[in-house]
Amino acid sequence: MTEKVITVPNKLGIHARPAAMIVRVAVEFDCEIWVESPADRVNAKSIMGVMTLAASGGTSITVSAEGREETEAVEAIADVIRSGFGEEMI
Amino acid sequence: MLFKGIPASHGIAIGPAFLLKVEQLRHARISLESSAETEQEIVRYRNAISGVRHDLENIADSMGDVVEGRQILEFLLLLLQDPTIKKEVESRILSEMVNAEYAVSATLRGVMEKFNVMADPYIRERVADVRDVGRRVIEKLTGTEKEALKNLDQPVILVAKDLDPSETAGLKPGQVLAIVTDMGGRTSHTTILARGLGIPAVVGLQRIAPEINPRDILIVDGIHGHVIVNPTSEELRYYRDIREKFQEAENLLQQMNPGPALTEDGVRFELAANIELPHEVELVRKLGADGVGLFRTEFLRLIQENGENEEDHFQIYNRVASEMMPKPVIIRTYDMGGDKFRTGLDSVREANPFLGYRAIRIGLDRPVEFSIQLRAILRASVHGNIRLMFPMVTHVEQLRRLRDLLGMVRNDLTAGGIQFDDKMQVGIMVETPAAVIALDLMLPYVDFVSIGTNDLTQYTLAVDRGNPQVADLYDPFHPAVLRQIDTVVRLCHSQRKWVGICGSMAGDPLAVPLLIGFGVDEFSVAPSLIPDVKKMIAVVTTHAAREMAEKSLSIETGLRVRALVHSYVVGKYPEILLDENDWKTGG
Structure with a gap:
């Protein structure tokens, strides 16, 4: 199991488009990946899950993975989030 | 594996199963x-x-x-x-x-x-x-x-829990070899449409759909209501042979299928439908019937919770008559009593309800209520081709009273400035030996008669067909019944009145040639039987029918009469070919 804590850096947080970007990266990996906010823990490959997480800008979230290439998976997701999804930062 | 259901549409089909989950078109659970x-x-x-x-x-x-x-x-x-x-x-x-x-x-x-x-x-x-x-x-x-279903590469046998009539109507005979369903009965609309499309069907199989896998080979025997799943090579050979014979005969009949009911020698017979509820008219029209030969009105009693209401009657008659226009609709007045709708009217428990307070006996006993129905029928008569028919007339004095009652209603309407067709035909059911034997005395009062063979057989043979201990004595081919039909036709024609037949005998394939031979002018049958009766009429010549009818009058038993007709139509009418063993062993 690999884990990483990241702060959502963009103003609008993880709304529909960012959620799609996360899921698109997640489905490339074979392992189980989760995204966890203080409120909930969801499957990173589920668009519905990531959206309903409704993580706003500045929220601290945990990305974790287990299985094949789990380290790479966590890194890749963390990168997408850190990039701020190409949006305006806080 | 053999499954037995209800034979719904005749014919034999052999082919691969196609499981249709049409029921899932509804989002319901x-x-x-x-x-x-x-x-x-x-x-x-x-x-x-x-x-x-x-x-x-x-x-x-x-x-x-x-x-x-x-x-x-x-x-x-x-x-x-x-x-x-x-x-x-x-x-x-x-x-x-x-x-x-x-x-x-x-x-x-x-x-x-x-x-x-x-x-x-x-x-x-x-x-x-x-x-x-x-x-x-x-x-x-x-x-x-x-x-x-639209993109099949080969024709299939449709297997479903149930089919909607609209879905059945959309099927193409070339694409669907047969229909097999768990639900449905002999008179469900899907069944009737399958007959209309000429697609063999077995319905009411109850639990066949879950037992069949896609591409299983099925034999559908729509004549006996059998479905064989993954048949043996012997069964396949047998049914292929039957299918071929069936199709040969069927092809001959197809040529004269649409249009009027004509005998082989081109004589036209009126083929009408018996209906119970107004919405059946739509189907009757689709089937190309020549009219409604019997519109039963008893259901009106059930829908009128607060007593007789002229407007309720009028709306229904108006609707049926205008939808059938210009074809005739024979409205039979209430035939309550006997075994039908024993509600409210008869507080006295009768020892012999069939010999008791029923039909126009009730109507004449309660003329005020009865005239409500008569008024509505007369009012509707300007909106269509309506004919009026009275059931269970046994005495001429009843006919005179009915005529007087009708006259009073007409006068009322005229006085109120309400239109009606004063040339509307008025007829009676002939369903008792009394009406047959005294018919010459009754005919001057009527324009036509319609023979109700169920009651006529029952009253003639003194047999309650609902009683299993004596039901085998019930036989419309009994000489006493056939002779009465012959008498009725002769009497009617001698006084230039037309005669129809609306009992279930009219829909019995073996009876059709005899009835043609006796000279009956009109057949009225359940809508589901119209295609079969039309086909039966088509294989008979009037000459042969007359010979058979004449011969039948001196044959001792009903069974022999059936055998006589059977020997004539065998080979011409494929369903009979296959039903042979059924009635031989059953009779």
Whole structure:
């Protein structure tokens, strides 16, 4: 199991488009990946899950993975989030 | 494996099974009964997902560089393949044992509710996307079945729990060899339409649909109501042979199928329908009947909770008559009593209800109520070709009283300035030996008669056909019954009155040639029997029919009369060919 804590850096947080970007990266990996906010823990490959997480800008979230290439998976997701999804930062 | 159901539409078919889940066109919850069924639902669901994915990808490709559009589609694709949603749908199918359509819509409803309560407006707006994906999946689920039916590479035997009449109507005989359903009966609309389309059908099999796998080979014997799943080579050989014989004879009949009922030598007979409820008219028209030969009105008694209401009667008669226009509709006044609708009217328990207070005996006893029905019939007569018929007339004085009552109602209408057809034909049912023997005295009062063979047989032979201990004595081919039919026709024609027959004998294929031979002018049968009777009329020449009818009058037993007709039509009428053993052993 690999884990990483990241702060959502963009103003609008993880709304529909960012959620799609996360899921698109997640489905490339074979392992189980989760995204966890203080409120909930969801499957990173589920668009519905990531959206309903409704993580706003500045929220601290945990990305974790287990299985094949789990380290790479966590890194890749963390990168997408850190990039701020190409949006305006806080 | 042999299944027995109800023979609904004649013919023999051999071919591969095609399982149609038309019932799932409705989004309603359908409870599944076996794990085989739930597995099948999951396969359907997964196939629908890949189908929709394919569609969405095609749309995305066609968008080229429209970035916004591509993003939306990519979002839809992610939703479509969302593992959490997939898992929930599949576990609903498995644990709740429901159809895929229901599981999808129930799951997505939950998703939409979650989205709706989100604070983020960007997310709330995505509810529309969820709805879009759901709609596409459900359309794919329901559509693939129908699509597949349109794009068959070979004709199939349709297997379903049930079929809607509209779905049956859309089937093409070349594509669908036969219909096999768990539900349905001999007179359900699907059955009747299958007959109209000439597609063999066995219905009411109850539990066959879950037992059949796609591409199983089936033999459908629509004559006996048998379905054989994966037959032996011997069974196949036998049925191929029968199918060939059947088709040969069928092809000959096809040539004269649409249009009027004509005998082989081109003599036309009126072929009308007996109906019970107004909406049956639609079917009667589709079947090309020459009219309604018997419109039973007893149901009106049931729909009028607060007593007789002229307007209720009028609306119904008006509707049936105007829809049948210009073809005639024979309205029979209330035939309550006997075994029908013993509601309210008869507080006295009768020892012999069939010999008791029934039909016009009640009407004449309660002329005020009865004239409500008569007024409505007369008023409706200007809107169509209505004929009036009185049941159970046994005494001439009854006829005189009926005439007087009708006269009073006419005067009332005239006084009130209300229009009616003063040339409306008035007739009587002939259903007792009294009416037959005294018919010459009754005929001056009427324009036509219609023979009710069920009651006539029962009263003549003194047999209650509902009593199993004596039911085998009930036989409309009994010489006493045949001789009376012959008498009625002769008397009517000698006074230039036409004569119809509306009992179930008119729909018995073996009776049809005899009735033609006796010279009956009109046949009125249940709508479902119209195609068969038309075919039977088509294989008979009037000359041969007359000979048979004449001969039948001196034959001792009903069974021998049947044998006489059978020997004539065998080979000409395929259903008879196959029914031979049934009646020989049964008779």
